[in-house]
Structures are given as C-alpha cells and as structure tokens.
Amino acid sequence: MLEKIDLKKRMPKKDYANKFEELSAKVGALQRDIRDAGIPVLVVFEGFRGTLRGELINQLLSVMDPRGFRVYSTSKTTEVQRTKPFFTAFWQQLPNKGTISLYHRGWYFLKNEHDVGDPDEASSWYDISYEQINAFEKELAEENYCIIKIFAHISVKKQEKNLKKIDKLYGDSWETLAPGGVEGIDYKAYHKVYEKMLAMTDTTYAPWHVVPLEDMRIGVIAVFNIIIDSFERALRSNKHKTAGSLSIKKDSSVPDILSTFDLTKTISKSDYAEKLKEYQKKLKVLQYELYKKKISTVIGFEGWDAGGKGGVIKRFTSALDPLGYAVNPISSPNDWEASFHYLWRFWQHIPNAGEVAIFDRTWYGRVLVERVEHFANVDEWRRAYGEINDMEAQWAKQGIIVHKFWMQIDKDEQYKRFEAREKDPNKTWKITSEDWRNRDKWAAYVDAVNEMLYRTDTKVAPWTVVEANCKYYARLKVLETMISRYESVLK
Amino acid sequence: MLEKIDLKKRMPKKDYANKFEELSAKVGALQRDIRDAGIPVLVVFEGFRGTLRGELINQLLSVMDPRGFRVYSTSKTTEVQRTKPFFTAFWQQLPNKGTISLYHRGWYFLKNEHDVGDPDEASSWYDISYEQINAFEKELAEENYCIIKIFAHISVKKQEKNLKKIDKLYGDSWETLAPGGVEGIDYKAYHKVYEKMLAMTDTTYAPWHVVPLEDMRIGVIAVFNIIIDSFERALRSNKHKTAGSLSIKKDSSVPDILSTFDLTKTISKSDYAEKLKEYQKKLKVLQYELYKKKISTVIGFEGWDAGGKGGVIKRFTSALDPLGYAVNPISSPNDWEASFHYLWRFWQHIPNAGEVAIFDRTWYGRVLVERVEHFANVDEWRRAYGEINDMEAQWAKQGIIVHKFWMQIDKDEQYKRFEAREKDPNKTWKITSEDWRNRDKWAAYVDAVNEMLYRTDTKVAPWTVVEANCKYYARLKVLETMISRYESVLK
Numbered sequence: 006m007l008e009k010i011d012l013k014k015r016m017p018k019k020d021y022a023n024k025f026e027e028l029s030a031k032v033g034a035l036q037r038d039i040r041d042a043g044i045p046v047l048v049v050f051e052g053f054r055g056t057l058r059g060e061l062i063n064q065l066l067s068v069m070d071p072r073g074f075r076v077y078s079t080s081k082t083t084e085v086q087r088t089k090p091f092f093t094a095f096w097q098q099l100p101n102k103g104t105i106s107l108y109h110r111g112w113y114f115l116k117n118e119h120d121v122g123d124p125d126e127a128s129s130w131y132d133i134s135y136e137q138i139n140a141f142e143k144e145l146a147e148e149n150y151c152i153i154k155i156f157a158h159i160s161v162k163k164q165e166k167n168l169k170k171i172d173k174l175y176g177d178s179w180e181t182l183a184p185g186g187v188e189g190i191d192y193k194a195y196h197k198v199y200e201k202m203l204a205m206t207d208t209t210y211a212p213w214h215v216v217p218l219e220d221m222r223i224g225v226i227a228v229f230n231i232i233i234d235s236f237e238r239a240l241r242s243n244k245h246k247t248a249g250s251l252s253i254k255k256d257s258s259v260p261d262i263l264s265t266f267d268l269t270k271t272i273s274k275s276d277y278a279e280k281l282k283e284y285q286k287k288l289k290v291l292q293y294e295l296y297k298k299k300i301s302t303v304i305g306f307e308g309w310d311a312g313g314k315g316g317v318i319k320r321f322t323s324a325l326d327p328l329g330y331a332v333n334p335i336s337s338p339n340d341w342e343a344s345f346h347y348l349w350r351f352w353q354h355i356p357n358a359g360e361v362a363i364f365d366r367t368w369y370g371r372v373l374v375e376r377v378e379h380f381a382n383v384d385e386w387r388r389a390y391g392e393i394n395d396m397e398a399q400w401a402k403q404g405i406i407v408h409k410f411w412m413q414i415d416k417d418e419q420y421k422r423f424e425a426r427e428k429d430p431n432k433t434w435k436i437t438s439e440d441w442r443n444r445d446k447w448a449a450y451v452d453a454v455n456e457m458l459y460r461t462d463t464k465v466a467p468w469t470v471v472e473a474n475c476k477y478y479a480r481l482k483v484l485e486t487m488i489s490r491y492e493s494v495l496k
Numbered sequence: 497m498l499e500k501i502d503l504k505k506r507m508p509k510k511d512y513a514n515k516f517e518e519l520s521a522k523v524g525a526l527q528r529d530i531r532d533a534g535i536p537v538l539v540v541f542e543g544f545r546g547t548l549r550g551e552l553i554n555q556l557l558s559v560m561d562p563r564g565f566r567v568y569s570t571s572k573t574t575e576v577q578r579t580k581p582f583f584t585a586f587w588q589q590l591p592n593k594g595t596i597s598l599y600h601r602g603w604y605f606l607k608n609e610h611d612v613g614d615p616d617e618a619s620s621w622y623d624i625s626y627e628q629i630n631a632f633e634k635e636l637a638e639e640n641y642c643i644i645k646i647f648a649h650i651s652v653k654k655q656e657k658n659l660k661k662i663d664k665l666y667g668d669s670w671e672t673l674a675p676g677g678v679e680g681i682d683y684k685a686y687h688k689v690y691e692k693m694l695a696m697t698d699t700t701y702a703p704w705h706v707v708p709l710e711d712m713r714i715g716v717i718a719v720f721n722i723i724i725d726s727f728e729r730a731l732r733s734n735k736h737k738t739a740g741s742l743s744i745k746k747d748s749s750v751p752d753i754l755s756t757f758d759l760t761k762t763i764s765k766s767d768y769a770e771k772l773k774e775y776q777k778k779l780k781v782l783q784y785e786l787y788k789k790k791i792s793t794v795i796g797f798e799g800w801d802a803g804g805k806g807g808v809i810k811r812f813t814s815a816l817d818p819l820g821y822a823v824n825p826i827s828s829p830n831d832w833e834a835s836f837h838y839l840w841r842f843w844q845h846i847p848n849a850g851e852v853a854i855f856d857r858t859w860y861g862r863v864l865v866e867r868v869e870h871f872a873n874v875d876e877w878r879r880a881y882g883e884i885n886d887m888e889a890q891w892a893k894q895g896i897i898v899h900k901f902w903m904q905i906d907k908d909e910q911y912k913r914f915e916a917r918e919k920d921p922n923k924t925w926k927i928t929s930e931d932w933r934n935r936d937k938w939a940a941y942v943d944a945v946n947e948m949l950y951r952t953d954t955k956v957a958p959w960t961v962v963e964a965n966c967k968y969y970a971r972l973k974v975l976e977t978m979i980s981r982y983e984s985v986l987k
Contacts, residue, residue: 030922037925059817067814071806072825072856076818084575109819175784293666318562323554327567327600334563341832365562431521434528 006203007196010215012160016222028229029068035236036069036105043102044239045150045345048232049111052157053199054190055167056218061157062109064225065232074105079114088299088358090403091115091133092141096352099145101344112138113202120198121191135205137399144392146210148346149246151239155228156203156215161192163219249382255452262458263451268415268474277477284484285324291491292325296359300494301405303356304487305367308412309450310440311422313473313480317412318365320480321487330361335370347371347389348396356405367409368393372457377449390460401465406494409466410483411454412473416447497694498687501706503651507713519720520559526727527560527596534593534835535730536641539723540602543648544690545681546658547709552648553600555716556723565596570605579790579849581894582606582624583632587843590636592835603629604693611689612682621894626696628890635883637701639837640737642730646719647694647706652683654710740873746943753949754942759906759965768968775975776815782982783816787850791985792896794847795978796858799903800941801931802913804964804971808903809856811971812978821852826861838862838880839887847896858900859884863948868940881951892956897985900957901974902945903964907938 016024039046050058066074077098086094092112100106112133119131142152159167168190207213214231218224272280295302304321306314322330333354342350348368356362371389375381381389397407414422423440426432443450462468469486473479507515530537541549557565568589577585583603591597603624610622633643650658659681698704705722709715763771786793795812797805813821824845833841839859847853862880866872872880888898905913914931917923934941953959960977964970 033922059819062818063814063816066818067810071809071813071823071854072827075822078819080819107818175781290666315562319558322562323558325554326550327553327557327598328550328569328571331566332562336563339832341830431524 006207006213006215007158007200010158010217012158012163012217012219014217014223015220016226018222021222021226024226025229028226028233031233032065032068032229032236033070035233035240036073038240039105039151039236040073040103042240042243043344044243045100045102046105046153046236046239047100047108047145047150048105048153048155049108049113050155050157051110051113051117051199051202052155052216052218053159053164053192053195055164055171056157056159056224057167057171057221058109058157058218060221061216061218061224061228062107065228066107068229069105073103074107075100076107076109077111079108079110079112082115085357087128087130089355090399090405091130091137092399093352093355095141096346096349099150099345099349101341103344112141113206117195117198117202120201121194135202138206139208139211140395142206142208142211144348144395145346147388147392149243150346151235152211153231153235154206154211154213155231156199156213157218157224158215159218164190164192249384251379251382253376253383253449253452256456259452259456259459261451262455263413263470266413266470266472268413268418268472270472270478271475272478272481274477277481280481281320281484284481284488285320287488288321288324288484288491289326291488291495292329292361294495295406295491296329298495299358299404301356301359302361303364303400303405303407304361305364305369305407305409306412307367307369307373307409308471308473309414309419310443311419311426311436312412312414313476314365314412316476317410317471317480317483318363321484322363324484325361329359330363331356332363332365335364335366337370337374348392351396355400368396369409369457369461372461373450373453376453377446390457394461394463394466397461397463397466406490407466408487408490409461409468410486411458411468411470412479413470414473416444418474419444497698497704497706498649498691501649501708503649503654503708503710505708505714506711507717509713512713512717515717516720519717519724522724523556523559523720523727524561526724526731527564529731530596530642530727531564531594533731533734535734536591536593536836537596537644537727537730538591538599538636538641539596539644539646540599540604541646541648542601542604542608542690542693543646543707543709544650544655544683544686546655546662547648547650547715548658548662548712549600549648549709551712552707552709552715552719553598556719557598559720560596564594565598566591567598567600568602570599570601570603573606576848578619578621580846581890581896582621582628583890584843584846586632587837587840590641590836590840592832594835603632604697608686608689608693611692612685626693629697630699630702631886633697633699633702635839635886636837638879638883640734641837642726643702644722644726645697645702645704646722647690647704648709648715649706650709655681655683740875742870742873744867744874744940744943747947750943750947750950752942753946754904754961757904757961757963759904759909759963761963761969762966763969763972765968768972771972772811772975775972775979776811778979779812779815779975779982780817782979782986783820783852785986786897786982787820789986790849790895792847792850793852794855794891794896794898795852796855796860796898796900797903798858798860798864798900799962799964800905800910801934802910802917802927803903803905804967805856805903807967808901808962808971808974809854812975813854815975816852820850821854822847823854823856826855826857828861828865839883842887846891859887860900860948860952863952864941864944867944868937881948885952885954885957888952888954888957897981898957899978899981900952900959901977902949902959902961903970904961905964907935909965910935 050062052058062076066076095112098106115126115131116133116138118126146152203213203215216224216227216231306318308314318332322332331354338350351364351368354362371381372386376386400407423436426436458468458470471479471482541553543549553567557567586603589597606617606622607624607629609617637643694704694706707715707718707722797809799805809823813823822845829841842859845853845855862872863877867877891898914927917927949959949961962970962973
C-alpha cells in the first residue's frame with residue numbers, strides 16, 4: 006500500500022488555515038453527534054518513527070472536546086500487563102458509549118516491534134497473530150464500535166530530518182517518553198513489517214488509512230477528513246441499524262446433552278465429609294504449587310437457580326488460601342457496565358499471576374438469560390459462541406487454566422429447594438418472584454444450555470456438567486474435577 | 497494491649513459447633529441487612545505470622561454471601577503501586593455501598609514490615625505515619641464506612657508450632673503466596689511494633705479487636721462476635737443518622753479574595769500569539785524533563801461557567817506530548833461513582849510516574865456546587881476542606897506537583913459569553929438552562945469560592961486565581977504559572 010502514496014504533495018499555508026477552520030468545526034460538531042448517538046470510537050495511530058505523530062494527534066485533539074476522549078500510549082508495557090493475556094489492557098481501556106479512546110500506537114506497535122526484531126519485545130507474549138488482531142477488532146465492530154486506524158507515512162529522508170530536529174529541540178529527554186530514539190532505526194525493516202501489517206489487517210470493519218506526513222499540513226487535513234468520513238459513516242449505519250430478530254428457531258442439530266446425565270447419583274453424608282476433607286487438603290497444596298509456578302485459573306459457574314452454585318463455591322474456596330483467590334459475583338450489568346462491550350466487565354477480573362478467579366455466573370449470560378429473555382437478539386447471541394470461545398482461547402494461550410461448570414438439577418428438585426428456601430427464615434432472601442418466573446421458561450433454558458454446552462465445550466476451556474440433585478455428590482465432583490485438571494497441568 | 501489477652505482459654509468441640517451454627521446464621525442475616533442499608537464495610541486482618549489467619553478468614557467467608565465481599569491482599573506491592581501515593585491502592589479498592597472489602601493484612605502490614613526492619617520494605621514509601629493512617633480511616637468513617645480491625649494474637653510457642661505445621665504440609669510453596677516464611681521471624685520485634693501500632697491507631701471510629709488464636713475455635717467465635725457487634729452498631733447508627741443542617745451561615749472571617757483581582761488585565765492578540773508559541777515550546781521541553789525525572793503533575797481547573805477552562809486546557813495540552821498526559825472531565829457522579837466515598841473517583845486518576853493528569857472540574861465540587869445546591873450538608877462540606885488538603889498533601893508527599901486554577905470572570909463578561917454562545921451554532925451545545933440557573937446563585941458561589949480559596953490554598957497545592965475576562969491574558973497566565981512552578985521544581 007505504501008508505495009502508492011504520493012509523498013510529494015505540499016499545501017500552502019493559507020489553504021491550510023482555511024481548511025483547518027472549516028474542518029475543525031465539522032469535527033467538533035460530529036464529536037457531539039457521536040456522543041449523543043452513544044457510539045464508542047477507537048482511533049489508532051501507527052506509523053514510522055519521526056513522523057511527528059504527537060504533533061498530528063495534538064492538532065486533532067485541539068479541535069475536540071477533551072471531556073469526550075482519552076489518550077492511551079502503548080509504547081511501554083508494565084510487568085503486570087505482561088503476565089496477562091495480550092489484549093487484557095486494551096479491553097480494559099475500551100471507550101464506552103459516546104466516548105473516544107485514542108491510541109498513540111496500539112496493539113500493532115507491540116507486534117511490529119517484535120516482528121522487526123527489537124530485543125525489548127522479543128518474548129512470545131508480543132507475537133500476536135494478525136488473525137487475533139482482526140478477531141479483536143471484529144468483535145468490537147460487531148458491537149457498534151467505530152474503529153479508525155491511521156498510518157503515518159514518511160520517506161526515509163524526512164524521517165532522518167525530523168529525528169534530528171526532535172533531538173536538537175529536546176535532547177535525549179523525549180526518548181524516555183517515546184523510547185526508540187534516533188539511532189538504529191532501520192527504515193527498510195519497518196517498511197517491510199508495515200506493508201505486511203497493512204495488507205493483513207485492512208478489513209471492511211476496521212480499514213487502514215495511510216496518511217502522508219511529508220508535509221504536516223497535508224497530514225493534519227487528511228486526518229480531519231478521515232475522522233469526518235468515519236464519524237459520518239458510523240452515524241449513518243447507527244441510524245439505519247435494524248432491530249435484530251428475536252424469534253428463536255430451535256436448532257435441531259443441537260443434541261440434548263443435558264438429558265444424558267444421571268441425576269440419581271448420590272453419596273452418603275459420612276463419605277462426603279471424609280472425601281471433602283481429603284480433597285480440600287489436596288487443593289490447598291495444589292494452589293500453592295500453581296501459585297509458585299504463576300499458573301492462574303479462571304473458573305466459571307453456571308446452573309439452574311437453586312442448583313447449588315453457592316454451596317460449591319464455598320467448599321472450593323474454603324480449601325484455598327484467601328490471599329490467592331477472588332470470587333466475582335456477576336449479575337445483570339449496571340448502567341455503567343452496560344455502556345461497554347458486553348465482554349468488557351469480565352476482562353476487568355483477569356487473575357494476577359498464579360491467582361484463582363471464580364465467577365459466580367459468567368459471560369455465558371449472553372447465551373442464557375439474554376437469549377431467553379430477548380435482551381440480546383438472535384444475531385447477537387449466535388455470534389457470542391465464537392466470541393466467547395475466542396476469549397477463553399486467549400486466556401488459555403497465556404497459560405490460564407479455564408474451566409466451566411454447569412450445575413444440573415431437575416425441575417422437581419428445584420421445586421423442592423424453592424419451597425424449602427421459602428420456609429427457612431435464613432434462606433427466604435435467596436428466593437424471589439423472578440426465580441419462579443424463570444422456572445416457567447425451563448424448556449427455553451434447556452435449549453439454551455444444550456446449545457451452549459454443544460458450542461463452547463472446547464479443549465482449552467471445557468465444560469463439566471455436574472449432576473447436582475445430590476449436593477454432596479455435586480460438591481465432590483467439582484473439587485475432584487479441578488484436582489485432576491490441576492494435576493494434569495502440573496504433570 | 498496484648499499482654500491483657502488471655503491465651504490460655506480453650507473451647508470444647510461441641511460448644512464450638514453449637515456457637516458456630518448460631519452465630520453464622522446471624523452473620524449471614526446481618527450481611528444482608530448491611531447490604532440493604534447500603535453500608536460499605538472494611539474488615540482488616542492484621543497480626544502475628546503463623547496465626548493461621550487464612551483459616552480464620554475462610555471460616556468467616558464460609559458463612560457470608562460471596563457476592564457481597566472481595567478479599568484483598570497487601571503482602572506484595574507492585575512496581576506501579578509504589579510510584580503512587582501510599583493510599584492510592586487502598587482508595588481504589590474501597591467497597592461501595594452495601595459491600596465488604598476484606599483485607600488479609602492491610603496498610604498496617606506495609607508499615608509494620610518497614611518498622612520491624614524488613615529490607616524489602618525499607619524505602620520511605622512504606623514509612624507512613626500513624627496520623628496518616630488515622631486520617632484515612634477517619635475520612636472513611638465520616639462517610640458512613642464501617643471499619644472493623646482484627647488483630648490475631650498468639651504466643652511465641654504457638655507461632656513456632658504453627659509455622660512448622662504449615663511448612664510440613666505445604667513445603668516452601670506457601671511462602672511464595674505468604675512471603676516471610678518460617679525463618680527469621682523475630683516475635684519480640686514484631687510484638688513491640690504491634691503494641692505501638694495498637695496504641696496509636698485504636699480510635700473510636702476504627703477500634704482494634706485483639707483476637708486470641710492460641711485456640712482456633714476461640715478465635716473464630718470471637719471474630720463472629722466482633723463482626724456481629726460491629727454490623728449491629730453500624731446499622732443502629734445508620735438508622736439514627738440525622739439529616740445534617742443545610743442552612744449556610746456566612747463565615748464573616750473569610751476574606752473576599754475574589755474582589756482583589758483586577759479583571760481589566762488584558763493583552764493584545766499579536767503579543768498573545770507570540771508568547772503562546774514561546775510558552776508552549778518551553779512547556780514541551782519541561783514535560784520531557786519532568787517525565788525523565790518521573791515527576792508527575794496534577795492540575796485542577798475550576799471556574800465560573802464560560803470562564804474559559806476549556807480553552808486554557810486546550811492551549812496547555814497542545815503544548816504537550818500526548819503520550820504523557822490525560823484530561824479527566826468531571827461532572828456530577830453517576831450512580832456507580834456515587835455509591836463510593838466522594839473522593840474515590842479522583843484517586844482512580846492518579847497519574848503514572850512522570851505523567852500529567854488534568855482535571856476539568858475537580859474534587860472541589862464538594863465545596864462549590866454541592867454546597868450551593870445543598871447536595872452536601874454543612875458538616876459534609878466543612879469537613880471537606882480538611883479532607884481535600886489532606887489528599888493533596890499526600891499526593892505532594894509522593895513528589896507529585898499539585899496546582900489548582902480558578903478562572904475568574906465577572907457577571908457581565910459571563911452574560912456576554914452566554915449570549916455569544918447561544919448565537920453561535922457551533923457553540924450553543926455549550927450552554928444549557930442549568931448555566932442560566934447557576935448564574936442566579938452568583939452570590940452564593942462567590943461565598944463558596946472565597947472560602948475554598950481561603951481554606952485550601954496550601955503551600956504544596958496552591959491556588960492561582962486567573963483574571964479571565966481577557967481570554968488571552970488568562971491562557972498566558974496559566975501557562976506562565978505552570979512554567980515557573982516547573983522551573984522551581986527542577987532547579
């Protein structure tokens with residue numbers, strides 16, 4: 006792409022001043038429209054060193070309302086960041102509805118430095134694939150995120166000139182903020198890496214815009230035009246967005262997985278007490294081993310209301326050192342959470358190295374309650390299977406042990422437990438009219454659960470269905486499953 | 497305090513089982529009451545190593561709803577954490593209304609390790625004063641936070657025994673999670689440090705509860721009772737909380753600071769353009785210098801509506817490398833933010849080492865709009881002066897440059913600007929009916945601003961009142977002020 010860009014054009018000062026004034030008013034007005042329409046925007050700046058990208062970005066920022074954007078820099082990664090999946094920080098920095106995140110170099114920078122052979126970014130953590138980048142951007146675009154990628158291009162001569170100029174103005178100080186510096190920049194090597202990047206990640210949902218910065222004026226006006234076009238396109242497609250279909254046709258190819266489990270399985274109280282003690286002891290030792298090896302765990306619990314999630318989590322966590330785990334209770338998103346991508350809030354709880362993150366209800370809400378209650382349309386929850394598999398695969402790639410449990414009880418058992426809860430003054434709080442209402446949708450939930458188990462039971466993030474009519478049996482099965490998973494990892 | 501604790505008591509197994517059952521139901525019920533009453537709770541566990549505090553905490557957690565609490569560990573600090581003011585992480589981890597944060601060792605741990613001479617915590621960052629700790633806890637207690645501090649006490653013999661037991665069970669693995677280990681624990685040295693800590697930080701708003709853990713059963717039951725008592729007390733005082741007074745009596749000792757500024761000060765456009773360029777160039781060089789030296793900046797902007805905050809911020813930031821600054825727009829808190837201590841959201845934006853955090857409106861909202869509009873009662877905003885001075889002093893102590901600007905215009909100038917905004921299609925969005933309403937309360941705001949300037953203009957975090965009837969003059973004054981502040985720091 007790069008050689009097709011004309012670097013020879015220049016813009017007279019007066020032309021520039023006129024255009025700047027005209028376009029900056031437009032950018033300002035469109036930013037307000039974007040805010041009012043609740044469209045989240047990512048603007049990624051990538052490109053050659055020495056393009057004076059900082060100046061370019063400042064020109065853009067100078068015409069925008071600072072209350073609506075936030076600037077992120079990717080040039081330095083932190084120790085903690087590198088212990089987590091590559092995209093964790095980027096998920097956490099996502100803009101919410103109506104706001105803009107500006108990346109002065111983004112995820113591309115980290116990969117490019119790796120590819121060009123920079124020793125600081127040599128580790129495989131930086132070696133993210135183009136497919137993974139495209140998947141990340143696609144998932145955002147599908148959820149109405151507007152992604153604008155701008156590549157700043159200059160000639161090797163201009164690069165040399167600019168770098169000398171910067172060096173003269175600010176000495177070596179600026180290098181601490183924008184590390185890399187004047188020395189040892191191999192224009193050709195970067196050119197090659199950039200060409201490949203542009204070819205592999207120029208998608209319909211997140212296209213690249215190459216901007217010539219040989220003349221800063223040309224560059225600034227080009228960026229203004231790109232922002233204007235992209236905002237206008239986002240506003241148009243937002244306006245013409247049609248409400249997705251809500252009518253769920255049962256997919257007959259999905260097997261009835263739930264019916265294959267024998268819910269009569271049971272264990273005596275004394276056997277339970279004995280084994281529980283044994284398992285908890287084992288788990289504690291394993292927790293320390295895993296902590297020492299910095300292997301983290303993500304465990305998700307889903308299941309029928311009154312399926313015994315809470316009881317299982319208590320038995321599991323009481324085996325652990327509280328220093329090393331966190332329980333994340335998940336309910337329907339509050340307004341703030343709902344203003345982000347639906348997976349955003351789960352990325353906030355990626356465990357630190359060696360720790361255990363337990364989710365009491367999970368990201369599967371999208372394909373369970375949101376599907377059944379029509380909070381998500383068919384397109385949205387269908388898409389979610391792939392998005393979730395992708396997310397879990399990213400976690401697993403970082404070495405995180407991912408496991409999911411479905412607590413399976415039958416309708417009679419649930420009825421018994423609801424009744425018991427209503428009678429016990431210490432447990433009535435656990436039961437609400439919503440629980441009774443959900444019960445009426447049992448069949449719709451069965452379909453949703455079967456499809457979830459069918460589509461998201463992956464090798465790196467398996468589901469275990471727990472026969473939970475007998476609480477004792479269920480608790481032991483969960484502990485047993487995690488013990489053998491841990492032992493196989495440590496082997 | 498410690499020698500008064502009877503470590504000889506033991507509890508028979510059966511007694512324990514009965515009490516456990518009775519008290520655990522109570523804890524569960526009270527946790528729900530606390531949630532319903534919207535009381536945020538901090539539980540801090542401190543004490544001798546080898547008390548099996550983890551087991552104790554797990555017993556407590558096992559009877560609570562995991563959706564209502566979160567466990568934090570302080571035994572390891574991160575690199576980033578240590579570049580920020582000591583209490584930053586603790587502010588960020590605060591529970592919100594109705595939830596519980598449990599600290600398995602808290603801020604006390606860091607100070608105690610320092611005081612006992614642990615080389616890992618030798619730096620002065622860890623050397624926080626008891627007064628500072630008390631101030632932190634008091635500020636929380638004043639805002640309805642329930643603080644429960646539990647000290648786990650054992651004899652030196654029991655400590656040795658427990659540590660050997662742990663070591664035998666888990667080998668050296670557990671030490672990675674709970675660093676310190678078996679060797680080199682000087683019981684006497686810790687005893688001395690703990691005694692002092694208990695004496696200096698045992699306050700009415702956050703009292704210490706020493707729990708003997710010579711017998712784990714005694715310890716668990718004691719903790720249950722402490723939790724029950726503390727929850728009940730918090731619920732009682734929450735119920736009897738009276739609405740604070742809203743009637744503002746003008747404090748005649750507050751001088752009319754605003755009237756002393758000459759708003760006719762002005763500068764020509766051409767002089768402005770020339771100086772602006774010069775100042776921006778200087779600022780950029782200074783930014784790199786400060787970044788290199790890892791000196792961060794917090795700048796707060798307050799001022800009359802249409803006082804020109806936005807314009808100043810643009811001129812200031814467009815001088816900077818966007819890699820090194822962030823603008824934090826502050827409006828009235830959303831529901832999520834409002835469920836925390838009112839200062840919580842500002843602690844989220846403490847700049848990273850060497851970076852600049854700009855606040856477009858600030859924590860002074862408490863003593864301005866919240867005072868004038870009666871969102872805060874008299875006690876609350878009076879108290880805020882001290883709380884804010886304390887917060888800014890903590891930032892300054894960490895080496896952060898803190899500066900605050902008040903953009904001062906007169907009522908006529910504001911009227912002119914409102915009119916102009918209403919006529920300009922690109923600016924009408926800037927003006928709302930609320931702006932006109934605020935204008936009616938001009939006199940009340942003058943009182944509030946004068947008192948704010950009077951009480952919070954400190955040496956480490958000074959206010960600069962900016963004569964802003966002339967925008968050019970105002971912008972240059974802000975840039976000039978920051979340049980000379982920076983130069984004096986770097987000298």
